[in-house]
Amino acid sequence: MINEMTEKIVDVIGIGLDGISGLNSQTLTLVNRAKFLIGSSRHLSYFLSHPGHKINLGNLQQGIEQIIDLISKEANASIVILASGDPLFFGIGRLLLSQIPSEKLRFHPHISSLQLAFSKVKIPWQDAKIISVHGRSPESLIKNLKQGTEKIAVLTDPECNPIEIAKLCLDLDILVPYDFYICENLGGKDEKITYFAPWNLEKLACLDSGIFSTLNILILIISPIYQGKFKLESLPKFGLPDSVFLNYPDRPGLITKKEIRIAILGQLELQSSQVVWDIGAGTGSVSIEIARLCPESKIFAV
Numbered sequence: 500m501i502n503e504m505t506e507k508i509v510d511v512i513g514i515g516l517d518g519i520s521g522l523n524s525q526t527l528t529l530v531n532r533a534k535f536l537i538g539s540s541r542h543l544s545y546f547l548s549h550p551g552h553k554i555n556l557g558n559l560q561q562g563i564e565q566i567i568d569l570i571s572k573e574a575n576a577s578i579v580i581l582a583s584g585d586p587l588f589f590g591i592g593r594l595l596l597s598q599i600p601s602e603k604l605r606f607h608p609h610i611s612s613l614q615l616a617f618s619k620v621k622i623p624w625q626d627a628k629i630i631s632v633h634g635r636s637p638e639s640l641i642k643n644l645k646q647g648t649e650k651i652a653v654l655t656d657p658e659c660n661p662i663e664i665a666k667l668c669l670d671l672d673i674l675v676p677y678d679f680y681i682c683e684n685l686g687g688k689d690e691k692i693t694y695f696a697p698w699n700l701e702k703l704a705c706l707d708s709g710i711f712s713t714l715n716i717l718i719l720i721i722s723p724i725y726q727g728k729f730k731l732e733s734l735p736k737f738g739l740p741d742s743v744f745l746n747y748p749d750r751p752g753l754i755t756k757k758e759i760r761i762a763i764l765g766q767l768e769l770q771s772s773q774v775v776w777d778i779g780a781g782t783g784s785v786s787i788e789i790a791r792l793c794p795e796s797k798i799f800a801v
């Protein structure tokens with residue numbers, strides 16, 4: 500049942516890559532009755548035979564100005580805005596709410612790409628850190644990679660794509676071994692999930708950037724065997740447990756043990772902003788301790 504008041508409200512309707520077939524009967528009725536149908540060219544392409552006026556949302560800000568204009572001129576016309584997934588999850592919803600009174604808007608979320616991605620890889624996600632690099636700086640992603648956040652979901656974009664993120668992990672030389680799940684075109688006919696193990700990161704980084712669809716979510720999970728070992732923020736300031744360091748598989752236990760490391764750190768009488776060369780660093784445990792104690796120093800470990 501659709502309230503007659505609907506016609507004075509702008510309905511923001513989430514839609515997936517399954518197009519019309521993914522809408523429920525209520526949202527479909529709203530779309531069918533719309534005098535103005537607004538959305539990206541992909542969203543509008545699902546409704547080629549729709550009789551209403553179609554407005555292609557190219558430039559978002561210009562589009563919103565057009566919508567505001569429509570609301571004031573066509574007070575009783577039914578206006579529907581199509582948005583991908585959940586419009587209030589990194590979507591147009593936030594921008595609409597910042598410029599249009601909330602009582603004029605009604606949201607109808609579809610399943611979000613994030614829900615679909617985690618369902619496909621079959622991993623619970625209530626504890627995931629969600630980061631969007633879609634048109635944003637990768638700063639938060641870098642911080643979380645460095646901190647060893649156990650479960651990260653990244654909304655990517657054509658520039659900051661899974662291949663660039665693999666390169667970033669290699670450049671940052673992060674210790675944490677992440678499993679990479681690249682989840683493309685979720686909910687669509689060409690949906691695809693590709694897995695890369697941490698030791699295949701170089702392979703991923705060498706791929707051609709056009710190989711993945713621009714529509715993808717990247718899920719990064721610390722490989723189960725390493726989970727719990729990389730909560731860096733919960734570790735002591737120095738004297739890290741031996742177990743947090745990666746060992747050479749053929750020489751397990753070959754590491755400068757914690758007690759010796761602590762003695763070395765004391766003997767070194769470290770100061771900030773030094774240049775430190777650790778020649779024959781092995782697993783790099785001493786260098787890593789120095790880097791954590793003196794973040795302004797430059798440490799080279801060979």
Ligand SMILES: C[S@@+](CC[C@H](N)C(=O)[O-])C[C@H]1O[C@@H](n2cnc3c(N)ncnc32)[C@H](O)[C@@H]1O
Binds near residue numbers: 584585586613655682
């Ligand atoms: C502006 S956000 C929109 C998110 C959307 N509101 C949602 O609920 O999923 C766009 C980003 O979401 C991701 N995305 C959206 N739909 C997707 C899909 N069907 N498959 C894979 N990723 C998707 C991509 O990372 C894309 O760059």
